[in-house]
Amino acid sequence: MNYFKSVLFASLFLIGFSFIVTSNGICEIKNGETIYKQSCMDCHGKDGKGVLAPPYLESDRFKSQDGVVALIDYIMPATSPDFCTGTNAEDVAEYCTEEFKFKIPKDTTAAVDATDAEGRKLLFNQTCSVCHGVDGKGDLARPIVDSTLFKADKDVVKFIDGLMPFHNPRKCKDECSENAAQYIIENFELKLSNK
Numbered sequence: 001m002n003y004f005k006s007v008l009f010a011s012l013f014l015i016g017f018s019f020i021v022t023s024n025g026i027c028e029i030k031n032g033e034t035i036y037k038q039s040c041m042d043c044h045g046k047d048g049k050g051v052l053a054p055p056y057l058e059s060d061r062f063k064s065q066d067g068v069v070a071l072i073d074y075i076m077p078a079t080s081p082d083f084c085t086g087t088n089a090e091d092v093a094e095y096c097t098e099e100f101k102f103k104i105p106k107d108t109t110a111a112v113d114a115t116d117a118e119g120r121k122l123l124f125n126q127t128c129s130v131c132h133g134v135d136g137k138g139d140l141a142r143p144i145v146d147s148t149l150f151k152a153d154k155d156v157v158k159f160i161d162g163l164m165p166f167h168n169p170r171k172c173k174d175e176c177s178e179n180a181a182q183y184i185i186e187n188f189e190l191k192l193s194n195k
C-alpha cells in the first residue's frame, strides 16, 4: 500500500510540476502569439508562408535571436515599425523563431575567446554587426566609423557596458565591453579627442 501511495504522490508531483512548466511556457508564448495574429499575420500568413510578404518559414537569414528582435524592433510591421518594439518585439520574435523554425546558430558569444584580434572580430560580428554592419558603417543603427562621440578609450568601454547591444546591454559587460571597444577603436577610426 505504501508503495502505491508513494508512486501516486510521485506521479501527482510530476504532473503538477510539468503543468507549471508548460503553463509558464504557454504564457510566455501567448503575448507573442497574440501580437503576431493581430499585427503580422495579414502579411506573413498563419503558416509563415507569406501573403503580402515573402515566405519566412525556416528562414536562415538571421545570425542570432537578437537579429530577429532587431528586425522586428526597427522595421516590422513593415508599414508602422514603431508599433511593435521592446519586450513586445522580443516576445513576437520568440514566437516567430519557434513557430516558423528559423535556423539560428547557437549563441556562441560566451564561448568566444576574444583575447586576440580574430576573437574580437568574431565577438563584434556576432554581437554588434546585426545593427552596425560588419564594416561598422551602420545597417539598422548609426555608423560607428568616424564616431566623434567619445573623448577616451574608457568612454567607449563605458558606453558599450551601459548601452550596447542596444536592446540588451547585459549581453555584453565588463571584459566583453573592453574587447568590443578595443575592436572598434582599432578598426573603425573613432575620433577620440585625447589622441
Ligand code: HEC
Residues within 6 Å of the ligand: 035, 036, 039, 040, 041, 042, 043, 044, 052, 053, 054, 055, 056, 059, 060, 061, 068, 071, 072, 076, 077, 078, 079, 084, 092, 093, 096
Ligand atoms: C504590411 C505587411 C507586413 C506586416 C504587417 C509585417 N511584415 Fe514582416 N515583412 C514584410 C515584408 C515585405 C518583408 C520582407 C522585407 C525584406 O526582406 O526586406 C518582411 C520581413 C519580415 C521578416 C524577415 C523574414 C526573412 O527571413 O527575411 C520577419 C522575421 C518579419 N517580417 C516579422 C514580422 C513581424 C513579427 C511582424 C508583426 C510585428 C511583421 N513582420 C509585420 C511585410 C510585413
Ligand code: HEC
Residues within 6 Å of the ligand: 066, 070, 124, 127, 128, 129, 130, 131, 132, 140, 141, 142, 143, 144, 147, 148, 149, 159, 160, 164, 165, 166, 167, 172, 180, 181, 184
Ligand atoms: C539591436 C541593435 C544594436 C546592437 C546589437 C548594437 N548596437 Fe550599438 N547602437 C545601436 C543604436 C540604435 C545606437 C544609437 C544609440 C543612440 O544614439 O541613442 C548605437 C550606437 C552605438 C555607438 C555610438 C556610435 C555613435 O558615434 O553615435 C557605438 C560605439 C556602438 N553602438 C557600439 C556597439 C557595440 C560595440 C555593440 C556590440 C557589443 C553594439 N553597438 C550592438 C544599436 C545597436
